[in-house]
Amino acid sequence: MIKMAVLYHSKSGNTCRMAQAIADGMKMVEGVEARIFPIHEPDAAYLAESCCVVMGTPTYLASMSGEMKTWLDGDARRLGLAGKLGGAFATADYVHGGADLAIQGILSHLMVLGMLLYSGGGACGKPVIHLGPVALKDHLEEAEPVFRLYGQRMANQAVKIFG
Ligand SMILES: Cc1cc2nc3c(=O)[nH]c(=O)nc-3n(C[C@H](O)[C@H](O)[C@H](O)COP(=O)(O)O)c2cc1C
Numbered sequence: 570m571i572k573m574a575v576l577y578h579s580k581s582g583n584t585c586r587m588a589q590a591i592a593d594g595m596k597m598v599e600g601v602e603a604r605i606f607p608i609h610e611p612d613a614a615y616l617a618e619s620c621c622v623v624m625g626t627p628t629y630l631a632s633m634s635g636e637m638k639t640w641l642d643g644d645a646r647r648l649g650l651a652g653k654l655g656g657a658f659a660t661a662d663y664v665h666g667g668a669d670l671a672i673q674g675i676l677s678h679l680m681v682l683g684m685l686l687y688s689g690g691g692a693c694g695k696p697v698i699h700l701g702p703v704a705l706k707d708h709l710e711e712a713e714p715v716f717r718l719y720g721q722r723m724a725n726q727a728v729k730i731f732g
Contacts, residue, residue, distance in 0.1 A: 577625040594720025620731035621654040631667025651683030668703040689722040
């Protein structure tokens, strides 16, 4: 089994719910174990063994949440994420509320941490997910299939590289 993790910040539960959908998609790929953790309660031993770590944030002021940024600036740097496959996702209230910018901000941090970035991009066909999946607060249920598919795509790529 290869291990994968989804780390998230979530104040009112939306981002947590979508983290679970991604992990569910990862687990649909044979030989993959996936778990989710709030950023402030990670299982360091499990993360050390994980070959892929995806991170999610609510969108705050067209950016990642302050909690996510503070965590990325500090604790995340001590998790030994270099060389692992990474990705990012966000939830938001509004379609034009800046979720892609929140995702892009996380992806920049993951590069600084030395991670390998992946989303599938346009190469996996439709539905196209360029930077990472976005779910809107009032449409979480309809976004879940896309989040599961993203999890599957991340897991398929992780198996190709690390399996
Ligand atoms: C301080 C604050 C700022 C926010 N700013 C935005 C924003 O700029 N754009 C947007 O679409 N939603 C914004 N939202 C809404 C959240 O991104 C959205 O409700 C999110 O799904 C909450 O995630 P959570 O339930 O995991 O905490 C904001 C919410 C808060 C509390």
